[in-house]
Amino acid sequence: RSVVPQKDLESFQAHLNSSTRILALLGAGLSASSGLPTFRGAGGLWRTHDAVELATPEAFGRDPGLVWQFYSYRRHMALQAKPNPAHYALAELARKKEGFMTLSQNVDGLSPRANHPPEKLKLLHGSLFDVKCSEFFCKHTESNNYTDPIVPALAIPTDESDPTTISALQARELDISDENVALPELAIRDLPRCPKCKRGLLRPGVVWFGEMLPTQVLDDIDKWMADSKKIDLIMVIGTSAKVYPAAGYVDSARAKGAKVAVVNMDRADMPASGLYKGDWFFEGDAAQIVPEILK
Numbered sequence: 001r002s003v004v005p006q007k008d009l010e011s012f013q014a015h016l017n018s019s020t021r022i023l024a025l026l027g028a029g030l031s032a033s034s035g036l037p038t039f040r041g042a043g044g045l046w047r048t049h050d051a052v053e054l055a056t057p058e059a060f061g062r063d064p065g066l067v068w069q070f071y072s073y074r075r076h077m078a079l080q081a082k083p084n085p086a087h088y089a090l091a092e093l094a095r096k097k098e099g100f101m102t103l104s105q106n107v108d109g110l111s112p113r114a115n116h117p118p119e120k121l122k123l124l125h126g127s128l129f130d131v132k133c134s135e136f137f138c139k140h141t142e143s144n145n146y147t148d149p150i151v152p153a154l155a156i157p158t159d160e161s162d163p164t165t166i167s168a169l170q171a172r173e174l175d176i177s178d179e180n181v182a183l184p185e186l187a188i189r190d191l192p193r194c195p196k197c198k199r200g201l202l203r204p205g206v207v208w209f210g211e212m213l214p215t216q217v218l219d220d221i222d223k224w225m226a227d228s229k230k231i232d233l234i235m236v237i238g239t240s241a242k243v244y245p246a247a248g249y250v251d252s253a254r255a256k257g258a259k260v261a262v263v264n265m266d267r268a269d270m271p272a273s274g275l276y277k278g279d280w281f282f283e284g285d286a287a288q289i290v291p292e293i294l295k
């Protein structure tokens with residue numbers, strides 16, 4: 001059953017069909033229905049820690065063990081999650097429309113796993129499955145490292161006292177996002193170490209606050225923008241659009257004439273600025289709305 005008002009659906013689809021240069025800006029809300037929590041608002045806490053505060057170089061410098069436990073947990077959850085219908089609908093649109101480009105802030109690997117064409121998917125904030133050396137002088141990086149856990153010490157503990165007969169270890173995993181579950185003690189020597197310089201700790205290949213976004217990604221987007229005399233549409237899906245430079249692409253697209261379609265669970269969460277009010281606001285679960293409006 002449709003959740004989108006017919007009039008909005010028709011006007012949006014008419015515009016989409018006549019559009020040739022289209023952007024989608026994606027955020028954590030896109031993957032919420034796949035079971036992955038967002039950053040802000042409900043679900044933005046990991047144990048007692050604000051998820052946004054763990055996503056900083058300072059947090060890693062202070063307590064690399066805690067930050068690795070956070071990211072190792074998220075790698076594990078992301079690997080268990082499945083892309084939802086919105087990931088697939090966007091991948092399909094990317095295959096169909098020549099001038100379509102997705103800018104994703106998500107690091108969960110769900111768009112790649114939905115077979116989104118890679119040349120039309122720019123990962124603004126990196127990937128949970130890339131790792132790199134944390135030493136400034138060492139440029140070692142590894143892409144698509146899906147080892148889970150990445151080192152034995154980061155294995156999610158299981159409940160050995162669980163009387164269940166289920167033999168699969170997975171069924172007895174403790175939920176370490178619950179602050180009442182004790183985190184295993186970690187020694188620095190047990191954390192992932194750079195195989196190249198042998199000195200630095202490896203860290204997740206994601207972009208933390210105060211860090212530059214990947215240069216190649218920024219260059220590709222700048223080129224796409226420069227090649228577009230006019231941009232017809234930007235879809236802003238499941239993001240609070242509060243983090244820059246990502247959120248700035250909405251303004252840049254608008255400056256080139258783009259209409260803005262917002263898909264979000266919560267109208268009140270969008271920045272107050274008129275720029276984000278959107279020509280269309282589709283309120284609800286992206287996993288349901290995106291396939292419907294892109295049909």
Ligand code: BJW
Pocket residue numbers: 026027028029030032033038039040041052055105106107125206207208209210211212213237238239240241242243244245263264265266269270284285286287
């Ligand atoms: C649903 C739903 C459902 C829920 N369906 N919807 C200009 C002005 C002010 C500040 C700056 C500026 N330029 C740069 C800055 C500084 C900073 C910044 O932006 N700060 C602001 C917060 C004020 N930016 C940076 O530091 C960036 N780097 C940079 O600019 O480098 C150059 C530079 C360096 C030094 C000095 C100056 C410049 C880097 C930003 C990196 C962000 N990294 C993170 C962590 C990534 C790794 C990880 O995943 O752990 O990226 S933070 C976090 O926020 C993550 C996300 O990608 C990002 C955006 O969050 P997102 O996706 O929008 O999630 P939420 O939770 O905020 O929103 C979810 C939405 O979904 C909500 O609206 C819900 O309602 C909705 N929803 N369920 C549909 N089912």
